[in-house]
Amino acid sequence: MDKAPWITYRPELKVLDATVRDGGLINNSRFDDNFVRGVYETCIAAGVDYMEIGYKNSPDVFPKKNYGPWRHCEEEDLRRIVGTNDTNLKLAVMADAGGKCNYKRDILPKKDSVLDLIRVACYVHQIPDAIDMIEYCHELGYETTCNIMAVSIAQEVEVQQAVEEVAKSSADAVVVVDSFGAMYSEQIRTLVNRYMMAIKGTGKIVGIHAHNNQQLAFANTIEAIVCGANFVDATMAGIGRGAGNCSMELLLGFLRNPKFHIRPVWEFLHKVMPTLPEDIEWGPYPEYIISGQMNQHPKDAIQSRASKDSNFLEFYDECIRDM
């Protein structure tokens, strides 16, 4: 007799909402307080485990005149929304390796912050920098993850080495990141299996962060879960750079743990999401499908969509010519 594992659940599986962080790549992190508070309250009501409230980027590199508060996540901005956050929801920020984050200056000791988790994002070649950041933040008292980006264009031996380095570090989790929305389920399976193998016995967990260029963000997230990933990213309505991410309303419909509640998410989508300015756009538009299929960074696709002179057929031809 076949089994029906999809109606069961793993209590240890954690969901992270990345709405304000990844969505902030669309609008330079200029969400108003009402929106961010809406996400916060929705996460609490929905039983979400972590909310990634923005980037911990350096104001030297991302000047405050061009970027909103959720690009720097200073303590007073955080507390304006969450107070002392006396809830079960943990708060996360993303800190990029490679000089985008002045972490020794800008990340406070855990005891002075409402943040719980620092997610260190890096490319494979930045692993040593990322590990330094992870160890530093771990020493400060935070949970940490290592999010290795753009693995669809990295050498497999480099990815393997990177994950093995993370396995030796203090990171609590290592996250598979399909930055370009280029990967099919078989590739996700291969990668998650490798990550699972590399961290075996360390007590660490594997996460997944998928992009929706080919309408596969949710499917790839499911695939990762089936393979054992227990730290799963989603965003409200799938908001995120370019094609966006795995939608929270899809993910919570799949997860069977009764601690999760989907209605608060529908309520947020009905009441708060429409307050966003109309020029904030994301989704699996043709340009993003094309960049995903070609395993490319979405920046050219974003530029093409922003230009009035361009259309996706021209964009396709351009990509073909440039290959």
Place this chain on the structure above:
Amino acid sequence: MDKAPWITYRPELKVLDATVRDGGLINNSRFDDNFVRGVYETCIAAGVDYMEIGYKNSPDVFPKKNYGPWRHCEEEDLRRIVGTNDTNLKLAVMADAGGKCNYKRDILPKKDSVLDLIRVACYVHQIPDAIDMIEYCHELGYETTCNIMAVSIAQEVEVQQAVEEVAKSSADAVVVVDSFGAMYSEQIRTLVNRYMMAIKGTGKIVGIHAHNNQQLAFANTIEAIVCGANFVDATMAGIGRGAGNCSMELLLGFLRNPKFHIRPVWEFLHKVMPTLPEDIEWGPYPEYIISGQMNQHPKDAIQSRASKDSNFLEFYDECIRDM
């Protein structure tokens, strides 16, 4: 060493374009000739194997005053678009079991028709009727398939029996149809594996027709292909009832057989798709996500979206109350 099967292909895998047939459920099959001819020419240029040009429904049940020509697919309407169709593209229609199609009157002998394939759609309880239709059409000289619909609400023993009956028939293929867009990849895998087992040794093939309520139509189509399905449905831009179907532009990006060409599809989407009236709507909107998650027929979701007084939060609450 891991393998990378996703960069190889199976020459025997066939693609069917269901744009005009499934899309016709949105507008009572009232596409203009320019649109239908555009799909036809695009399928030829893209290397698609079959084009399903509409339904072979009875004008008694679907009166001509309410439904366009692609609901009945009379020979003169077909020939106005395709002439004698001296191309490699085969033409298909869908004929519903259960009295919607007066097949003994309306389906001509193959020698008098430009059609190549009759796809008989049925629910599990209509299998005997469907088999009669299949045998009749087979005798007339057509290729035939049996598309068993709504399997996500059918008893497994009934589905199993149905597929075994089809395996004994003259049908060339049996198609897994996720009518409600309710199924996850693990369920698709289970079903396709069962269908594959049931037809083993008969020379028949298995097909997949997925709906996109949960943004899983493309992913589930890939899953079916990985499990051995060799007859695969897609539509231009995913057009189809409710949430729509697997998008041709996604599918052809995944398939590696060099006989397929994606550019003609982008060209169609750029030039012809925008000629559709603005009120023709499809996609994974919240109402369709909800009906997919609840494994329900999309008709209530379609009605809710059409009503000005309704919104998806109310629709969600209604669905919960009604369960």
